Amino acid sequence: MTEIIIQRQKEKSIITLIKNGKLIEYYEENQNENIRKEGNIYIGIVKDIIKGMQAAFVDIGSEKNSFIHLKDVMRKIDETKEKLDNNVDIAKILQPNMKLLVQVKKDSTDQKGARVSTHINLPGKYIALMPNTDIITISQKIEDKQEQQRLIRLVKENLSKGNGAVIRTSAEGKKEEVIQDIKKVEEKWENIIKTSVDPELHEPKLLYKSESLIEKMLLDLADEKIDKIIVNTQKDIKKLEEYKKENKEYQNTKIELDKSKNILEKYDLEKQIEKMQNRKIWLKCGGFITIDKTEALTAIDVNTGKYTGTKNLEQTIYKVNEEATIEIAKQLRLRDIGGIIIIDYIDMKDKKNREKIENLLKEEIKKDRSKVQVEGFTKLDLMELTRKHIVSH
DSSP states (O other): OEEEEEEEOSSEEEEEEEETTEEEEEEEEESOTTTOOTTOEEEEEEEEEEGGGTEEEEEOSSSSOEEEEGGGTSOOSOTTOOOOOTTOOGGGTOOTTOEEEEEEEEOOOSSSOOEEESOOOEEOSSEEEEETOOOEEEOTTOOOHHHHHHHHHHHHHHSOTTEEEEEOGGGTTOSHHHHHHHHHHHHHHHHHHHHHTOTTOOSOEEEEOOOOHHHHHHHHTTTSOOOEEEESOHHHHHHHHHHHHHOGGGTTOEEEEOOOSOHHHHTTOHHHHHHHTOSEEEOTTSOEEEEEEOSSEEEEEEEOTTOOOOSOHHHHHHHHHHHHHHHHHHHHHHTTOOEEEEEEOOOOOOHHHHHHHHHHHHHHGGGOSSOEEEEEEOTTSOEEEEEOOSSOO
């Protein structure tokens, strides 16, 4: 059974995804909806140009000016490459007081303003629209080559000229629904453009507010069967019932109101949440992993711990690394770990075992609804990967 449990408190909301009683995803969201800006689209006003950094500050109407880099202004030609022509000068592209249509890619922190980009990504149920590009990419989770080609052809035939798209996993096996979704998202984009070119607009303005965390969750999980959503406020019941009416994927999802003081305690989740916050996680075999977050990256270390295994040392090491890989994939999703991730596995001499571990990691992260890129083992025998946060940290 798959459930979503939402507990609204005075200062924050806790949103959890549960499968057969086990915590799979956990998020905290500030109750003030205006604080979260990631995904919002604004008309901003360029303020200061920072030539040495090939960047600029943009006023989007928030307390701190947002930051934009040259690569987020230049036209995107290839989704996988971010190489820039070093001869391009940002001061020749952006000038102070210029109006700029931007999307927040990363929320502001206590030290920094939000990170923004002119590369817009407008989410729909089956596609995410990328205006002003001709890039069409498809979810790596759709593995059938014929289905990939069919969907790319379908989207190409129905997209307006000058628009690109990311085809979502939920599009698999669908046709008319995808066509309707393209029309719906493109109409949303046309309305944003109409407002942005208003000559009377001289101040920063919010043009599009991104979906809430729960709406984003439901959008991403559209191809999974959610059996029940439990909430503790009448306001959520009303919103979710409306969402259910508009989205046939959730017709059989039960929506329940539970006014218990602590829903998480009632459903035996508090211990799981507490365990999730530990630095050290024990494995069933007796080994353990440690997770350490730094400003630049997250380092995960694998240790044999209490496990002595068989007489074969290589097999003992492989067993710990295997269990650790499955646990690491779970923890990345559960803790919503993003950015650069380095895994220091116990050294394996057998090349085949290293390949097995890498393939197992690739297989396990397919369960994650976020974008994860496994780069493989480095020269120093460290596994390198990147993951995109579901929620900006």
